[in-house]
Amino acid sequence: MAESLTLPDLDPISDRAVFRQIADHIREAIERGQLAEGDKVPSEATLMQHYGVARMTIRNALQVLQSEGLTVAEHGRGVFVRSHPPVRRLASDRFARRHREQGKAAFIAETEGAGGKPSVDSIQITEVKPSAQVAELLNLGPKARVVSRSRRYLINGQPVETAISYIPAEIAKGTQIMQPDSGPGGIYARIEEKGYRLDRFVEEIKSRMPLRDEVRALKLAPGVPVFHLVRTAYATDGTPVEVCDTVMSSDAYVLSYELPAR
Amino acid sequence: MAESLTLPDLDPISDRAVFRQIADHIREAIERGQLAEGDKVPSEATLMQHYGVARMTIRNALQVLQSEGLTVAEHGRGVFVRSHPPVRRLASDRFARRHREQGKAAFIAETEGAGGKPSVDSIQITEVKPSAQVAELLNLGPKARVVSRSRRYLINGQPVETAISYIPAEIAKGTQIMQPDSGPGGIYARIEEKGYRLDRFVEEIKSRMPLRDEVRALKLAPGVPVFHLVRTAYATDGTPVEVCDTVMSSDAYVLSYELPAR
């Protein structure tokens, strides 16, 4: 399988470092499709033989590819070309009421629409003291408490996003928000039933390398950054009613926003 | 001079790899502020002595920090704690007409307002055949041509963003858009003078690791991802009038958007 792979020899004249040349060869093989997603990259021993260099040199080359997010190393198995999950496009109207009223959670509906198998796990609901940041965004006093709903989203079994919502306890108490299944239309529907008519959301987006926990939770390959998105939901009277803190695998998402020119 | 730095010894019991322990120590020193921005991390030789380990082990540790974006190595000088440029917050109303009418380019005004010294360089203007992607976004026929304006934005001399705008040649020809200084209010003002009233913008955002050229252009430290943002400007009749392809250093930006709930 895939043994049509033939890597060029080193260019003895080039002043490009040997390990970079090797990385270039493998990268080009991937880009040309000679190595497809999921294919095994030749083992370190094989590459040592082919190029006639030391193992450290090969490892440096593989390190480059890994930090570019092109490959993953699996201990005891080999190095493989990364496979990319289907990309989710988040449009700026994704929280429009017309979508919310269909009853299905946005994530489920969207993913099924795109032909993927959505799932949600690790749902945890607790009542806690809000962090300083959350308290400020929700405009809460020092004694207020919030209900936190954390969960993880997966597409075709591959985790793509973790999210934690914070809702003022005063709003969430006694509603289905406290249940793992928050009911038709999700927590936003429950919040509106409480008399808060949703008006607008504000999203703040950062991009950075993931923390250790995030690498684990999202099964991220080395070299893949994450979107860190904090969304605050406001009711028509200006009251913030929810803060949602989400971390998304950057190669599973394209974010899309519409801005007025007015 | 920062010589209060004392690193702990290795934990011989821990099953955490030695190089990771060392990386942890240095990371904590940075987080505690014992190593401030711009400070020199002890040299590889010093660390070898302190921990009594081989150089490869030290280099592995430093590699970890570098790929986390915490440090930069400078050949012949040493390893330094990365300094972060001031963060720019891009709000979703940044292209509102009221800002545009003040005459100053958005980037200059914003940066000065935040106390930074803005500059723009590498301005290049050419007329080219659009790429397939740009042609599609601009809704152009196979023979149409576009004017491309590329430039690089810097804050306090540090590059933070590169941008290439594509404007249909038909619109740009004969206007100040063809000049390095596009005049008061920037190219959007020129486009409106041509009779296209701007209505809305659509931005698509990806996050990924930078390409080699981008690392150079933005002087990115290893391990720092970039935002890749493509903005399309539409006139009130729905005609797309500009596509702007920008790459931003992710640690210099926070993006902020407002979404309607309606």
Place this chain on the structure above:
DNA sequence: CTCCTCAACTCGTACATACGTGTACTACAG
């Protein structure tokens, strides 16, 4: 046929050594 053991192969970690190349400071010559 099934289960288990074990060998072979894989990547991970660590050691020791050598030489190249860029930087910065010092000392000396002019």
Place this chain on the structure above:
DNA sequence: CTGTAGTACACGTATGTACGAGTTGAGGAG
């Protein structure tokens, strides 16, 4: 005082060796 050569030091690249640990599959025991 100035300029330059030298030198010490820093990281970059590369070789070679050794052992650890996870995975896989073949082959033998039951």
